[in-house]
Amino acid sequence: xxxxxxxxxxxxxxxxxxxxxxxxxxxxxxxxxxxxxxxxxxxxxxxxxxxxxxxxxxxxxxxxxxxxxxxxxxxxxxxxxxxxxxxxxxxxxxxxxxxxxxxxxxxxxxxxxxxxxxxxxxxxxxxxxxxxxxxxxxxxxxxxxxxxxxxxxxxxxxxxxxxxxxxxxxxxxxxxxxxxxxxxxxxxxxxxxxxxxxxxxxxxxxxxxxxxxxxxxxxxxxxxxxxxxxxxxxxxxxxxxxxxxxxxxxxxxxxxxxxxxxxxxxxxxxxxxxxxxxxxxxxxxxxxxxxxxxxxxxxxxxxxxxxxxxxxxxxxxxxxxxxxxxxxxxxxxxxxxxxxxxxxxxxxxxxxxxxxxxxxxxxxxxxxxxxxxxxxxxxxxxxxxxxxxxxxxxxxxxxxxxxxxxxxxxxxx
Numbered sequence: 001x002x003x004x005x006x007x008x009x010x011x012x013x014x015x016x017x018x019x020x021x022x023x024x025x026x027x028x029x030x031x032x033x034x035x036x037x038x039x040x041x042x043x044x045x046x047x048x049x050x051x052x053x054x055x056x057x058x059x060x061x062x063x064x065x066x067x068x069x070x071x072x073x074x075x076x077x078x079x080x081x082x083x084x085x086x087x088x089x090x091x092x093x094x095x096x097x098x099x100x101x102x103x104x105x106x107x108x109x110x111x112x113x114x115x116x117x118x119x120x121x122x123x124x125x126x127x128x129x130x131x132x133x134x135x136x137x138x139x140x141x142x143x144x145x146x147x148x149x150x151x152x153x154x155x156x157x158x159x160x161x162x163x164x165x166x167x168x169x170x171x172x173x174x175x176x177x178x179x180x181x182x183x184x185x186x187x188x189x190x191x192x193x194x195x196x197x198x199x200x201x202x203x204x205x206x207x208x209x210x211x212x213x214x215x216x217x218x219x220x221x222x223x224x225x226x227x228x229x230x231x232x233x234x235x236x237x238x239x240x241x242x243x244x245x246x247x248x249x250x251x252x253x254x255x256x257x258x259x260x261x262x263x264x265x266x267x268x269x270x271x272x273x274x275x276x277x278x279x280x281x282x283x284x285x286x287x288x289x290x291x292x293x294x295x296x297x298x299x300x301x302x303x304x305x306x307x308x309x310x311x312x313x314x315x316x317x318x319x320x321x322x323x324x325x326x327x328x329x330x331x332x333x334x335x336x337x338x339x340x341x342x343x344x345x346x347x348x349x350x351x352x353x354x355x356x357x358x359x360x361x362x363x364x365x366x367x368x369x370x371x372x373x374x375x376x377x378x379x380x381x382x383x384x385x386x387x388x389x390x391x392x393x394x395x396x397x398x399x400x401x402x403x404x405x406x407x408x409x410x411x412x413x
Contacts, residue, residue, distance in 0.1 A: 058370030
């Protein structure tokens, strides 16, 4: 049994908020603050006041967008340190409280065995919830979302280049003032497009057009991953751990065989293009029509839109039996704790399971597409990984010598 990790909860109380109802670009001091840039002069670690911590990042189903990650911290507030009405508290400047929504926050956990400090979440506080119990207890709960949510608060109005999807994502990041980001060279080409929407909506169009992924990582970087990102990244291409054997035991496992995952008709239309559709008649005969439809895509050709529609139907025409979730207690041993703190979204892992009724053991390679931590420093820690089947990513086609392996084979899409 290992100890609970030491929690660090760092709040930028002295941050200067941007003007213009969350418009990003220049702050009140005119210093050119931009989205993703930590523009507080210092952070205060309130970790010793943490009573509970819940972090949830990632998505629950394939073909869904990654939503903004969420974090809720429960702080001991019996001294009214986090009460914005207490103007005698420690976080007051010039008679004005610094306990405000909009402050940046990040959370760390120190592995009790190795001493390695892991960043678990970076975001912005949306709300300070204050709860008082009788006359003897009080807590303050800053509720935060990661910086993906900020993308919906800034508009972009420009004409992007005809280039690969990753390069266009880079242009949108630049227009939005994002400084902390990473992007892949896209597999598909984008047409030149005129944008007049918020940055998140624009990037979502590229995400569908590329069949990639858009999310914010634990460090606050916004990531635009290409359709082939699972191949380019070693941590996604090669299994990083095997759960269900040795020290890496879990408390529960969920296996799903769900018709809601079926897509047997995909209809995609690029901007200025002709509707492209693919259908699996056998699947329609069994499950009825289950459609995936998107319009206004950025793809340069109708052929690319048809290729994506065909890929989606070929992959989702029939449901698969897949491991959906594992839950475990990291305190059981040092190896579990290390895995809980170090694993990232889109890491590949192997999960094994021996059914109670006997027969062959199940072994499946999965991508981690959701991570949830529930930490109570005085009691315990529970970690849950939401998973997607990784077997589909092992299909390959020839014809692209630019892949990361240098073999001329790239991930089939």
